[in-house]
Amino acid sequence: MQALKVGCSASAWLKTLGSSGLHCPELVKATSCRRVHLSVSRFCQTGSKVEDTAVIRVPRYLASRVENVKQARGKSKISTVRAGKLLIQCKNPTLNQSAGYVLGKFEQPVLSTKGWKHNKSFGDYFCINNTKDVAPYIAGNRKEDDEQKTTVTFKSLHICKELEETLHGIGITHPTTVQLQTIPQVMRGHNILCAAETGSGKTLSYLLPVVQRLKAERQAEINSESTNEIRAVVVVPSRELAEQIAAVSRTLCAPFGLHTKTVGGGRGVGHIKEVFWREHPDILVATPGALVKALQRNYLDLSELSFLVVDEADTMFDPSFSHMLEDILLHVNIASDPKETRGLDHKAQLLLVGATFPRDVGEVLSKVTDLGKIVTLKSRMLHYLMPHVKQRFLKVKGSDKVVELYQALKQLQLDKEGGAAVVFCNKSATVNWLGYSLEEMGVQHARLQGEMPAVVRSGIFRSFQKGMTNVLVCTDIASRGLDTSRVRLIVNYDFPESHTDYIHRAGRVGRAGGVEDGEVLSFVTHPWDVELVQNIEMAARRRTTLPGMKSEIQEPKPKTMNLKE
Numbered sequence: 128m129q130a131l132k133v134g135c136s137a138s139a140w141l142k143t144l145g146s147s148g149l150h151c152p153e154l155v156k157a158t159s160c161r162r163v164h165l166s167v168s169r170f171c172q173t174g175s176k177v178e179d180t181a182v183i184r185v186p187r188y189l190a191s192r193v194e195n196v197k198q199a200r201g202k203s204k205i206s207t208v209r210a211g212k213l214l215i216q217c218k219n220p221t222l223n224q225s226a227g228y229v230l231g232k233f234e235q236p237v238l239s240t241k242g243w244k245h246n247k248s249f250g251d252y253f254c255i256n257n258t259k260d261v262a263p264y265i266a267g268n269r270k271e272d273d274e275q276k277t278t279v280t281f282k283s284l285h286i287c288k289e290l291e292e293t294l295h296g297i298g299i300t301h302p303t304t305v306q307l308q309t310i311p312q313v314m315r316g317h318n319i320l321c322a323a324e325t326g327s328g329k330t331l332s333y334l335l336p337v338v339q340r341l342k343a344e345r346q347a348e349i350n351s352e353s354t355n356e357i358r359a360v361v362v363v364p365s366r367e368l369a370e371q372i373a374a375v376s377r378t379l380c381a382p383f384g385l386h387t388k389t390v391g392g393g394r395g396v397g398h399i400k401e402v403f404w405r406e407h408p409d410i411l412v413a414t415p416g417a418l419v420k421a422l423q424r425n426y427l428d429l430s431e432l433s434f435l436v437v438d439e440a441d442t443m444f445d446p447s448f449s450h451m452l453e454d455i456l457l458h459v460n461i462a463s464d465p466k467e468t469r470g471l472d473h474k475a476q477l478l479l480v481g482a483t484f485p486r487d488v489g490e491v492l493s494k495v496t497d498l499g500k501i502v503t504l505k506s507r508m509l510h511y512l513m514p515h516v517k518q519r520f521l522k523v524k525g526s527d528k529v530v531e532l533y534q535a536l537k538q539l540q541l542d543k544e545g546g547a548a549v550v551f552c553n554k555s556a557t558v559n560w561l562g563y564s565l566e567e568m569g570v571q572h573a574r575l576q577g578e579m580p581a582v583v584r585s586g587i588f589r590s591f592q593k594g595m596t597n598v599l600v601c602t603d604i605a606s607r608g609l610d611t612s613r614v615r616l617i618v619n620y621d622f623p624e625s626h627t628d629y630i631h632r633a634g635r636v637g638r639a640g641g642v643e644d645g646e647v648l649s650f651v652t653h654p655w656d657v658e659l660v661q662n663i664e665m666a667a668r669r670r671t672t673l674p675g676m677k678s679e680i681q682e683p684k685p686k687t688m689n690l691k692e
């Protein structure tokens with residue numbers, strides 16, 4: 128407590144409080160009604176003389192608030208709003224930030240989400256507007272790319288005529304930036320780590336050179352004995368993704384008579400055995416669990432492999448999959464040098480593809496190949512928020528989320544009839560519960576979550592892709608790799624648990640060749656969500672990458688031994 132003598136000092140202090148705009152009902156009450164909080168007392172001094180001096184005891188927190196206000200007033204306020212488009216648009220317009228405003232290196236932006244841990248903030252919102260119309264990975268998007276767009280085609284990347292014609296048939300004419308960088312390196316025989324943003328066309332960046340090489344090997348084999356061995360294996364974290372990649376592979380392989388098969392878990396060993404029963408495919412797309420089971424039972428041999436692709440590598444090196452992946456890697460002779468990928472005794476080329484990479488990638492890989500020889504390819508906008516997708520954040524009570532979701536879905540149908548939406552929940556139970564609620568509201572939808580039996584799950588995503596239903600309620604199982612080109616709206620019904628999950632979920636819109644006006648809407652409910660949202664707002668205002676995302680292979684640290692003296 129700080130004591131002030133009533134008279135000039137106390138009244139001046141009260142004046143400061145009043146003029147500072149601080150609302151201080153306790154102080155007003157205390158001084159007028161002589162009640163607690165601020166104790167006003169009269170001092171009796173020596174002898175019979177009563178000194179008429181009252182003392183107000185001021186709590187420290189109030190004193191420091193006054194100091195803060197004084198200091199804040201001393202500073203000149205920087206306006207972050209300029210003429211033109213807004214990058215950040217908030218409920219409180221004074222916190223808006225223009226697209227043309229660049230924050231200074233040491234400038235601390237005031238976040239619109241600053242008070243979002245407090246219950247009073249329910250109903251607050253802010254929006255990160257899209258500042259670009261086209262995705263950065265479309266070559267020719269930047270001025271310096273202009274020439275590239277008109278000159279670089281798949282032909283100039285030495286992709287054969289048949290494949291080029293197949294791509295033209297599905298409306299793909301020019302390579303994306305990730306394809307421009309990756310295809311030549313794969314063709315040269317390098318092991319690669321390709322880290323590029325979601326929806327940038329990573330699948331074709333590895334499938335095109337793989338199919339082209341297998342076609343060449345098949346032609347060379349025509350006069351010799353065919354080995355009937357699997358040549359390329361693509362490992363992915365989910366059955367839905369395996370089906371999707373296999374569909375692209377089948378389209379590319381069609382002119383050459385190469386076969387693609389998939390194998391996934393959840394259907395028993397009999398089903399796995401059936402896949403390898405008579406003829407082995409040229410390309411196998413597999414989930415790790417099923418592949419490990421097949422290897423343990425000797426249903427297939429990976430010693431003749433030409434390519435091992437690990438797609439969605441961030442998930443595959445996650446502790447839940449990494450032990451299986453390690454097992455698979457140990458069954459393959461992986462090349463350490465491009466020279467080893469050619470000739471009769473060739474070894475397999477390793478292609479790792481993903482948008483983020485966990486710390487222990489190096490630990491696992493160092494057991495099977497030379498880390499120093501892996502070529503790392505990173506896209507320019509990796510781990511940035513997508514500049515071509517509008518992202519809205521709404522602080523909302525848990526009990527109001529269903530109504531907000533219903534409004535958003537209704538608005539989508541009003542704005543764009545037939546526009547598709549994906550609604551992400553953090554748990555399978557929430558998917559089920561939300562599904563029933565939407566059913567009661569008459570919203571047609573499909574549900575997809577990992578606890579569904581394999582038979583029920585099969586085909587759900589494909590039917591959503593084909594447009595048989597416009598709303599998909601799902602867990603993060605649908606956030607990795609699945610191509611949702613017709614989706615216009617992503618709703619984070621539950622806020623994702625990490626930045627990585629946010630990037631992958633948001634990446635289901637704004638994809639190459641997909642609809643152009645995609646949007647992400649996130650509901651923020653819990654105090655623990657707020658920190659992640661604040662990091663996202665800060666990254667948007669500062670135009671930096673999201674914190675804590677990895678895209679490097681880190682050399683494993685040498686194990687330190689504690690030597691006993």
Ligand SMILES: Nc1ncnc2c1ncn2[C@@H]1O[C@H](COP(=O)(O)OP(=O)(O)OP(=O)(O)O)[C@@H](O)[C@H]1O
Nearest residue numbers: 299301302303325326327328329330608610639640
């Ligand atoms: N060069 C291209 N031009 C136009 N569209 C393309 C091109 N390459 C790929 N696409 C399309 O872009 C979409 C996204 O491709 P893909 O699924 O390979 O992206 P991705 O980078 O693997 O995404 P994610 O990180 O989500 O797995 C697909 O619909 C694909 O057909």
